[in-house]
Amino acid sequence: MSAAIECRELRKTYDGKVEAVRGLNLDIQAGECFGLLGPNGAGKTTTIEILEGLLEPTSGLVTILDQTWKSHPRELREKIGISLQETRLSEKLTVRETLELFASFYAEPRPTREVLQALQLEEKADAWVGKLSGGQRQRLAVATALVGSPRVLFLDEPTTGLDPQSRRQLWDIIRSFQKNGGTVLLTTHYMDEAERLCDRLAIVDHGQIIAQGSPAELIAKLGGHHIVEFALAGDSHRPAETWQSLPGVDSVRNDDGLVCLSVREPHRTIPALLSKVEEQSAQLEHLNTRQASLEDVFVNLTGRHLREN
Amino acid sequence: MTVAQQTPPSQQLQPQSKRRNGRWAGFLHLLGARMKELAREKEVAFWVFVFPLLLALGLGFAFRNKPADRTSIAIVAGANAQNILSLLQNSPQKAAIRAEIVERSRASSGLRLGKYDLVVEPLSTNKVQYDYDPARPESVLSHTEVNDALQSAAGRTDVVATTSVSSSEPGSRYIDFLIPGLLGMNLMNSGMWGIGFALVDMRQRKLLKRFVATPMRRGDFLLALASSRLIMMVIEVGLLLTFGILAFHMRVLGSLWSILLIGALGATAFGGLGLLTASRAQKIESVSGLINLVMMPMWIFSGVFFSYERFPAAVQPFIKALPLTALNDALRATILEGSSLVSQSGRLLILVLWGGISFVLALRWFRWT
Numbered sequence: 146m147s148a149a150i151e152c153r154e155l156r157k158t159y160d161g162k163v164e165a166v167r168g169l170n171l172d173i174q175a176g177e178c179f180g181l182l183g184p185n186g187a188g189k190t191t192t193i194e195i196l197e198g199l200l201e202p203t204s205g206l207v208t209i210l211d212q213t214w215k216s217h218p219r220e221l222r223e224k225i226g227i228s229l230q231e232t233r234l235s236e237k238l239t240v241r242e243t244l245e246l247f248a249s250f251y252a253e254p255r256p257t258r259e260v261l262q263a264l265q266l267e268e269k270a271d272a273w274v275g276k277l278s279g280g281q282r283q284r285l286a287v288a289t290a291l292v293g294s295p296r297v298l299f300l301d302e303p304t305t306g307l308d309p310q311s312r313r314q315l316w317d318i319i320r321s322f323q324k325n326g327g328t329v330l331l332t333t334h335y336m337d338e339a340e341r342l343c344d345r346l347a348i349v350d351h352g353q354i355i356a357q358g359s360p361a362e363l364i365a366k367l368g369g370h371h372i373v374e375f376a377l378a379g380d381s382h383r384p385a386e387t388w389q390s391l392p393g394v395d396s397v398r399n400d401d402g403l404v405c406l407s408v409r410e411p412h413r414t415i416p417a418l419l420s421k422v423e424e425q426s427a428q429l430e431h432l433n434t435r436q437a438s439l440e441d442v443f444v445n446l447t448g449r450h451l452r453e454n
Numbered sequence: 455m456t457v458a459q460q461t462p463p464s465q466q467l468q469p470q471s472k473r474r475n476g477r478w479a480g481f482l483h484l485l486g487a488r489m490k491e492l493a494r495e496k497e498v499a500f501w502v503f504v505f506p507l508l509l510a511l512g513l514g515f516a517f518r519n520k521p522a523d524r525t526s527i528a529i530v531a532g533a534n535a536q537n538i539l540s541l542l543q544n545s546p547q548k549a550a551i552r553a554e555i556v557e558r559s560r561a562s563s564g565l566r567l568g569k570y571d572l573v574v575e576p577l578s579t580n581k582v583q584y585d586y587d588p589a590r591p592e593s594v595l596s597h598t599e600v601n602d603a604l605q606s607a608a609g610r611t612d613v614v615a616t617t618s619v620s621s622s623e624p625g626s627r628y629i630d631f632l633i634p635g636l637l638g639m640n641l642m643n644s645g646m647w648g649i650g651f652a653l654v655d656m657r658q659r660k661l662l663k664r665f666v667a668t669p670m671r672r673g674d675f676l677l678a679l680a681s682s683r684l685i686m687m688v689i690e691v692g693l694l695l696t697f698g699i700l701a702f703h704m705r706v707l708g709s710l711w712s713i714l715l716i717g718a719l720g721a722t723a724f725g726g727l728g729l730l731t732a733s734r735a736q737k738i739e740s741v742s743g744l745i746n747l748v749m750m751p752m753w754i755f756s757g758v759f760f761s762y763e764r765f766p767a768a769v770q771p772f773i774k775a776l777p778l779t780a781l782n783d784a785l786r787a788t789i790l791e792g793s794s795l796v797s798q799s800g801r802l803l804i805l806v807l808w809g810g811i812s813f814v815l816a817l818r819w820f821r822w823t
Contacts, residue, residue, distance in 0.1 A: 199667060199823060222669035229667070233659035237494040238487055249483035250670040253474055293668065 155205035180343035226290030236275030280311025484678035534576035545603035571596035645724025707792030
């Protein structure tokens with residue numbers, strides 16, 4: 146199977162100074178939903194806009210469906226659908242008129258009615274764009290990407306700022322596009338979105354990929370699948386080694402007074418932890434165990450939280 | 455193995471009912487969308503269509519040629535006041551003079567406030583005193599006119615026989631001068647704002663970027679924007695001329711086709727300038743300033759409301775090179791004098807050059823993202 150999206154040694158330097166993307170390689174297979182995950186300013190949008198052919202890379206090679214932007218710009222535009230991070234469509238056109246307009250740019254678009262139906266916008270078809278809710282606007286933005294009947298869909302933070310219900314609606318839409326054989330590349334800074342939607346993902350930080358794989362693989366790399374979090378009363382800080390020696394502990398992280406242990410077998414670690422606390426004559430203020438998430442993967446790799454900075 | 459049961463993805467993606475777009479589908483939809491947006495924007499209708507009509511109406515009435523420019527004078531009440539009044543009412547100029555007898559104080563304050571152009575004070579049976587303001591043209595005029603009326607009514611005979619021909623034909627009135635100027639100004643305004651502002655607004659909203667992310671032809675987009683301007687131009691020209699003809703009995707001597715052609719060249723010149731102004735600006739605030747900066751010299755110099763001949767001779771070549779001057783002059787010559795297009799070729803060339811050069815530069819600098 147050939148890659149739907151491929152890029153090699155991608156670099157983008159703004160004004161000769163700011164390095165937004167620093168040597169990025171990606172191989173995204175046809176039919177895959179791939180996520181670029183990272184904090185704001187990590188270079189996700191720059192990367193996706195280079196892949197979309199909207200930005201010129203400083204150096205590197207991009208191939209989409211075995212074609213390059215230099216050699217087949219028009220053919221590629223016919224085959225991909227794009228939703229930018231923020232587009233404010235004309236407020237005084239109706240939903241249907243907006244879709245008809247975008248459909249008119251493609252040689253063989255999908256029937257507008259079908260797209261309206263698929264994105265649950267039929268009821269709003271004759272409403273002005275200016276009267277839509279945030280979720281409806283975002284669905285319309287995705288609709289304008291789907292109306293050309295693309296083979297590859299690029300979505301830049303498709304659910305940012307949406308309520309939970311609108312987010313789930315969009316996830317369903319993306320999944321059904323993928324089920325019909327489409328390839329999806331999306332950026333997000335939501336962990337749960339990446340975990341639920343993406344077959345594989347790349348964690349991006351400072352313009353580089355720092356980890357890549359399926360959500361399960363990435364979590365497995367942490368070592369333990371479980372996280373034990375606790376805090377001690379008062380400002381009694383203990384060095385990480387105090388907890389590292391406990392049975393079943395893979396790694397220790399101190400997160401602003403909250404100690405996070407990543408463990409394989411919580412039932413062995415927790416009793417040992419309790420006696421250790423007693424031994425140190427300290428008092429527990431908080432104790433919690435949970436499944437490890439991509440957030441833990443990210444914090445472990447970078448020492449920072451995704452939504453910081 | 456279940457491979458045989460799988461449908462190849464590409465086949466599943468094919469839509470049920472196929473639809474093929476022709477070469478011009480994108481252009482026609484862009485044009486349609488633009489016209490719908492304009493029609494739904496109430497402010498556009500007001501500024502483009504209603505405002506110039508109001509301006510013409512207001513200025514047309516303020517500067518209308520009064521049927522008989524009647525001068526208003528006060529006669530100071532006194533012994534001979536009634537005598538003076540009846541002399542004036544029997545003079546050949548009686549139609550042009552409106553006189554009334556008032557107290558001295560009211561007469562003086564009336565002159566000061568511009569209610570009266572002249573105060574006539576009878577000093578004795580054969581002697582009057584005129585109070586007038588030499589700085590006010592109508593006061594000076596009134597002075598001579600009333601004096602003439604009094605003298606001839608009292609028996610003065612003219613030594614030289616004279617006849618006068620008056621000329622206030624349609625075509626030479628202020629409103630006739632004004633309407634083509636308003637037309638030119640309106641084409642400038644709507645070209646600069648309708649192209650320049652609209653483009654930066656779309657760039658700021660990232661709509662331009664979204665459009666170029668589709669297979670849309672960029673040339674089609676600009677062509678649609680230009681076409682919407684031309685359609686608007688035809689409506690603007692038609693509306694103002696019809697208004698001039700109906701409300702002010704304006705006479706249009708040139709052919710409608712010549713006027714529309716000049717209008718189209720004007721719209722193109724200002725469309726090009728609008729495009730150039732908008733080629734790089736990212737924010738509507740910055741483009742608004744730029745548009746005003748570009749239009750300012752033409753507001754002042756291009757003879758919209760009054761003739762630019764009053765400016766010093768040294769700046770005349772500069773004034774005549776401005777696109778709005780060329781447009782106004784060509785419109786006036788065609789509408790008011792019925793001049794041929796050939797005789798306007800110099801002015802039309804100026805419009806073509808402004809439009810062409812700004813278009814080429816704009817395409818070079820234009821940023822879609």
